[in-house]
Amino acid sequence: MSHQSVESAADGISPWLTSFMGLSSVFAAIGMVSHSNLGSGVKLFVLGSLVETGRRLCQWLIVRFRIQYAVTAHFSEGDSAYEWMVLLVTQEEQTQDNAWRRSRDFTVTATNSRRKWAVQTWVDPNVKGHAEYVPTYEHPQLFRWRGYWVEIRRRAEPGSMRYSGSGVYQELQAMTVTMYTLDMNALSGLVEDARARYVEVNRPNVIIHLADASNFGPSLIWNIVKHKVRRPLSSIILEPGVVDTLVHDAQDFLASEDWYVEAGIPHRRGYLLHGPPGTGKTSTIYALAGALNLEIYSLSLASSFVDDAFLQRAASSIPKNALFLIEDIDCAFASREDDDEGDMRARPGNAGINAGDAARSGRPLVSLSGLLNVIDGVGSEEGKLFFATTNYIDRLDPALLRPGRIDHKVAYELSTVRQAHALFLRFFPSSRFPAFADVKDIKADIPADAPDSVLSSEKSEEAERRSESDKSKSSQSPQEFDGTAPTPPTHPPASAPAGTLSALAVAFAAAIPPGEFSTAELQCYLQAHKTAPAGAVAGACAWVAKMRTERHARGTGGGTR
Numbered sequence: 001m002s003h004q005s006v007e008s009a010a011d012g013i014s015p016w017l018t019s020f021m022g023l024s025s026v027f028a029a030i031g032m033v034s035h036s037n038l039g040s041g042v043k044l045f046v047l048g049s050l051v052e053t054g055r056r057l058c059q060w061l062i063v064r065f066r067i068q069y070a071v072t073a074h075f076s077e078g079d080s081a082y083e084w085m086v087l088l089v090t091q092e093e094q095t096q097d098n099a100w101r102r103s104r105d106f107t108v109t110a111t112n113s114r115r116k117w118a119v120q121t122w123v124d125p126n127v128k129g130h131a132e133y134v135p136t137y138e139h140p141q142l143f144r145w146r147g148y149w150v151e152i153r154r155r156a157e158p159g160s161m162r163y164s165g166s167g168v169y170q171e172l173q174a175m176t177v178t179m180y181t182l183d184m185n186a187l188s189g190l191v192e193d194a195r196a197r198y199v200e201v202n203r204p205n206v207i208i209h210l211a212d213a214s215n216f217g218p219s220l221i222w223n224i225v226k227h228k229v230r231r232p233l234s235s236i237i238l239e240p241g242v243v244d245t246l247v248h249d250a251q252d253f254l255a256s257e258d259w260y261v262e263a264g265i266p267h268r269r270g271y272l273l274h275g276p277p278g279t280g281k282t283s284t285i286y287a288l289a290g291a292l293n294l295e296i297y298s299l300s301l302a303s304s305f306v307d308d309a310f311l312q313r314a315a316s317s318i319p320k321n322a323l324f325l326i327e328d329i330d331c332a333f334a335s336r337e338d339d340d341e342g343d344m345r346a347r348p349g350n351a352g353i354n355a356g357d358a359a360r361s362g363r364p365l366v367s368l369s370g371l372l373n374v375i376d377g378v379g380s381e382e383g384k385l386f387f388a389t390t391n392y393i394d395r396l397d398p399a400l401l402r403p404g405r406i407d408h409k410v411a412y413e414l415s416t417v418r419q420a421h422a423l424f425l426r427f428f429p430s431s432r433f434p435a436f437a438d439v440k441d442i443k444a445d446i447p448a449d450a451p452d453s454v455l456s457s458e459k460s461e462e463a464e465r466r467s468e469s470d471k472s473k474s475s476q477s478p479q480e481f482d483g484t485a486p487t488p489p490t491h492p493p494a495s496a497p498a499g500t501l502s503a504l505a506v507a508f509a510a511a512i513p514p515g516e517f518s519t520a521e522l523q524c525y526l527q528a529h530k531t532a533p534a535g536a537v538a539g540a541c542a543w544v545a546k547m548r549t550e551r552h553a554r555g556t557g558g559g560t561r
């Protein structure tokens with residue numbers, strides 16, 4: 001509960017009591033003035049005074065009662081605990097007949113997240129809603145939770161605003177939860193229950209927090225929350241062992257906090273995934289976070305609002321056991337050529353650059369020392385997995401890459417024969433294409449640890465020859481490209497029945513020159529043929545030729561770099 005303070009408190013009186021106070025005073029005053037009969041006026045005055053005294057007594061008693069018998073906690077929008085509580089309240093209000101359903105005043109917005117402070121049962125339950133109905137009033141609401149009375153109140157957080165798109169800023173919300181109990185543990189029970197529900201509801205998702213500087217407020221760095229459907233690790237197609245090694249390493253790190261403490265080693269671990277665009281770096285991180293139940297806090301150093309101070313604040317507000325991701329970490333710094341031109345910004349020890357100059361030149365505002373400080377300096381937080389991605393590892397300063405900062409590097413490559421083969425089978429599973437299924441699906445699932453020879457033995461001589469010639473073409477520079485297309489696969493491999501998915505997968509892999517296209521590019525091609533596996537194979541060579549011609553025209557080499 002980082003942003004909510006807990007206190008025994010009496011924060012105000014019930015609204016009806018306030019109204020009543022006003023009325024009783026007015027009532028007494030009118031009596032004094034308007035009645036010519038002084039005796040009646042005195043009586044009314046005495047009556048009014050009694051009412052007022054009674055009101056104050058009630059107020060005092062409520063205050064005393066709250067101090068004695070209530071525990072109050074405050075939650076601020078922008079903090080994860082606020083999200084947990086929103087979900088709990090929403091679920092409770094759906095199961096209990098409480099006052100939220102009686103609200104007649106809502107802010108209605110198109111559904112843009114899975115989080116709802118909404119009254120779904122208030123609308124016709126048979127109608128699938130596409131909007132969120134957020135009660136606008138701020139009166140306290142009561143509900144029962146495990147036998148405790150819990151009062152919830154929402155209010156706008158003064159002085160903090162959130163950018164909600166289309167040029168609109170909204171005041172941030174804060175929530176006050178009061179539990180009528182003497183038991184302090186009840187509050188932590190409530191918060192833990194809220195968290196458990198949040199984890200459960202989001203089990204099919206990976207939660208990604210994005211930093212945003214268009215918000216301003218004390219806790220407003222990671223205010224944009226996205227939910228992505230969790231991706232199985234098995235859907236990441238890399239060379240055998242790469243994903244497993246990464247997962248085991250991260251699991252081991254998370255499970256050995258005590259060991260780190262005893263050994264006097266800071267409990268943090270840094271990973272760098274590097275390689276051409278579209279080879280699966282980000283996908284691996286998302287799948288890994290899903291498998292390990294970690295929330296991702298993702299930041300791009302290229303964002304115009306990210307400077308050393310912002311980076312420091314952002315890193316220090318990430319909770320423990322989360323995954324801190326910096327994408328395209330090379331974007332933080334000027335290239336070496338820029339350095340040569342006199343930019344000393346990216347050198348260790350440089351505390352930063354002139355922010356105004358940098359902003360004017362449209363260049364990033366983060367210094368290397370600022371970044372190093374966040375990764376392993378005094379500003380670094382422990383208990384976190386730090387991930388960085390880059391397309392250009394050679395542009396990174398060696399200081400950034402040293403162990404302790406980056407402990408584990410994974411190189412991503414343009415698609416190999418094996419990856420093209422596996423991708424094809426992922427796109428065309430025999431369950432969806434029974435007409436193409438093998439009698440016995442022997443080769444549809446080549447074991448991950450099988451040597452490449454298993455796959456290559458499946459290739460026809462023709463495919464083998466073509467693959468070799470394509471390989472040599474792929475190493476040509478774009479200028480050397482002669483414009484010829486690879487030869488299309490003419491017959492299926494000997495050991496797989498012709499026309500089966502196994503045979504088609506091998507033929508497809510043979511048609512794709514290894515090390516020339518990213519998995520993303522192959523994925524894009526296969527998507528266009530997602531209902532026609534044989535068509536995908538038949539068109540593969542023409543596609544390769546087209547891509548080469550396009551690259552030649554653009555003057556770029558392999559991949560999408």
Ligand SMILES: Nc1ncnc2c1ncn2[C@@H]1O[C@H](COP(=O)(O)OP(=O)(O)OP(=O)(O)O)[C@@H](O)[C@H]1O
Binds near residue numbers: 277281389391
């Ligand atoms: N190795 C892979 N396995 C499975 N899917 C992949 C792989 N590589 C790329 N893809 C697919 O390609 C798309 C882009 O992948 P991703 O964003 O992970 O690449 P990246 O290496 O992070 O690229 P960039 O460097 O541009 O950020 C995703 O839809 C992903 O599903």
